[in-house]
Amino acid sequence: MEVPKRLPIGPSAPVASRTPSDTDPLPRATRSGRADSTDGPLLTVRGPLSVDLEVPESLKEASRSTAVVALLAGEALTKRFAGVTAVSNISFEIAEGEILGLIGPNGAGKSTLFALLSGMLAPTSGRIVFKGTNVTRWAPHRRCHHGLVQTFQLAQAFPDLTVEQNVRVGALFGAGRRRKGERSVLTVDEVLEMTDLADRRSARSNELTLAGRKRLEVARALAASPQLLLLDEVMAGLNPAELAEIVEIIRRIHARGITLLVTEHVVESLFQLIDRVLVLHHGQLLFTGDVRAASQDPAVVEAYLGRADAAAAASA
Ligand SMILES: Nc1ncnc2c1ncn2[C@@H]1O[C@H](COP(=O)(O)OP(=O)(O)O)[C@@H](O)[C@H]1O
Numbered sequence: 599m600e601v602p603k604r605l606p607i608g609p610s611a612p613v614a615s616r617t618p619s620d621t622d623p624l625p626r627a628t629r630s631g632r633a634d635s636t637d638g639p640l641l642t643v644r645g646p647l648s649v650d651l652e653v654p655e656s657l658k659e660a661s662r663s664t665a666v667v668a669l670l671a672g673e674a675l676t677k678r679f680a681g682v683t684a685v686s687n688i689s690f691e692i693a694e695g696e697i698l699g700l701i702g703p704n705g706a707g708k709s710t711l712f713a714l715l716s717g718m719l720a721p722t723s724g725r726i727v728f729k730g731t732n733v734t735r736w737a738p739h740r741r742c743h744h745g746l747v748q749t750f751q752l753a754q755a756f757p758d759l760t761v762e763q764n765v766r767v768g769a770l771f772g773a774g775r776r777r778k779g780e781r782s783v784l785t786v787d788e789v790l791e792m793t794d795l796a797d798r799r800s801a802r803s804n805e806l807t808l809a810g811r812k813r814l815e816v817a818r819a820l821a822a823s824p825q826l827l828l829l830d831e832v833m834a835g836l837n838p839a840e841l842a843e844i845v846e847i848i849r850r851i852h853a854r855g856i857t858l859l860v861t862e863h864v865v866e867s868l869f870q871l872i873d874r875v876l877v878l879h880h881g882q883l884l885f886t887g888d889v890r891a892a893s894q895d896p897a898v899v900e901a902y903l904g905r906a907d908a909a910a911a912a913s914a
């Protein structure tokens with residue numbers, strides 16, 4: 599007899615690759631917010647309870663190894679300013695190893711959400727769980743030491759320092775995390791190479807072009823050796839050649855095993871990088887999922903992708 603069954607693998611499972619460890623301090627159900635898909639019984643049987651199902655140990659083991667935990671989870675995050683709810687009850691996960699996109703019209707709440715994640719702003723309510731730890735009330739530098747690092751929409755390099763000195767400042771911020779046995783730490787030279795700034799290392803940062811300053815902003819964040827890097831509009835104002843370069847740089851960063859959350863107005867370039875996207879609108883999460891599905895979602899199209907260039911990018 600055919601018995602309908604559901605294993606916690608396949609398309610319905612979260613895409614994260616990190617396996618939960620016994621040392622994680624929080625129960626998985628509260629951390630992932632998706633208790634039904636990741637934390638339920640290994641095998642769910644719909645039908646008479648008397649059905650006897652034998653699941654081979656090997657299959658159980660394979661299934662367990664794909665049971666996964668988000669690198670970061672935002673849980674019912676809300677941020678109110680006087681009279682404005684900039685971020686309204688948003689829940690989402692970022693899987694280890696992915697590049698997740700965040701888009702939405704101006705004023706949608708993207709920068710506010712980033713500020714909540716990096717700790718520049720405290721949420722009015724909700725939680726942020728990073729690597730299984732509730733970091734909601736942690737200061738930005740502590741999150742940074744823990745591997746959660748943000749760039750800022752307005753580049754803030756020290757103008758009178760050289761490119762290399764600016765990157766060294768970024769490296770100092772990550773220094774608290776350089777404990778024995780932690781993941782590899784990027785050297786300043788590696789960071790300069792990865793961001794195509796090696797030949798400009800002795801230039802003062804205020805001598806750089808806009809594209810150079812954007813790359814320096816990425817470099818300073820990268821020097822802190824993030825595990826999750828939050829990039830806020832690093833493509834704004836760049837010409838097509840510069841856009842292609844920054845896309846390549848983000849790919850390089852990703853290839854080093856760094857997980858990314860990227861928000862951009864330049865969706866054509868962003869969509870070259872991501873599989874999954876969050877769409878914000880008026881502070882609310884309008885859509886989460888596959889980029890192609892987003893481009894066909896009527897609410898997303900109406901709110902944002904209706905613009906001809908964006909729609910073209912989504913279907914490219
Ligand atoms: N510090 C603040 N004080 C008051 N309102 C703010 C503040 N920061 C952002 N907002 C408001 O929150 C909303 C979301 O802004 P923001 O997060 O910057 O959007 P986005 O980055 O998507 O353009 C906007 O209405 C904005 O005016």
Ligand SMILES: [Mg+2]
Nearest residue numbers: 708709710751
């Ligand atoms: Mg913004």
